Amino acid sequence: MPRVSSKIPGVQGCAVERTLSLIDGKWKIVVLYKLLRGTLRFNELRRLIPNVTQRMLTHQLRELEADGLIVRTVYAQVPPRVEYALSVRGRSLEPVLMAMKEWGDTNLASDEAQAA
Amino acid sequence: MPRVSSKIPGVQGCAVERTLSLIDGKWKIVVLYKLLRGTLRFNELRRLIPNVTQRMLTHQLRELEADGLIVRTVYAQVPPRVEYALSVRGRSLEPVLMAMKEWGDTNLASDEAQAA
DNA sequence: CATCACGGTATCCTTTTTGACACTATGGGC
């Protein structure tokens, strides 16, 4: 991911870039997507997202949390119980996710090389 | 960037991920942004995007072209003249870019740590 | 003759990101 490019604040397009930097990361979007439907526990996410490793999932969740997009709730139990949910801010990303989904659905459907 | 994660097609959220993979890359979004306003030549883009190196700009433009988002037109002149413009497909990304911009404008404005 | 602008390439190196794999603590079930 880009991870914020220009050090100079105020550069045009900065908002877009910064937004992108928050949802970039190989699994973040999927995580956000899954969470749109409701709170999930760590291993539920793991099962919903095949191929993601524990380390990666943890890492992405930590970044999403640090960016204030999700909320992590730990229940002091044994066995541990940790729940992840979208924060208000995270849920506000829904239009962005949806715009991307719609674009993808109509523009990436079945074919690959369709320039214009 | 993620660059497409799951090999298994049909995974939910795939469209979003693939869309993301197209606009990821440290400068792609800025390039697309600049091109929303009209055709630009290589060095015009360079001047509009401070900090980008020639190598990076070329690279990003090539990927955008390969993905069918922009169109590259070479005029057989000396000195060379190469123009870049959004393709129809590229322009159709406008809602996505705009959704990201609006989100960024309202959610990243001035502050950083505002969880919820 | 030397220099500039154009639109790149080629090469090398560093940083960032991702992945594999092992390991941890606790309590319950068999």
Place this chain on the structure above:
DNA sequence: GCCCATAGTGTCAAAAAGGATACCGTGATG
């Protein structure tokens, strides 16, 4: 006593992305 599940962490290594720098050919300009 041994294994399972939970929700991680730590270490190491590979791969990908990004950046710095130098170079190319041409024609006009000085």
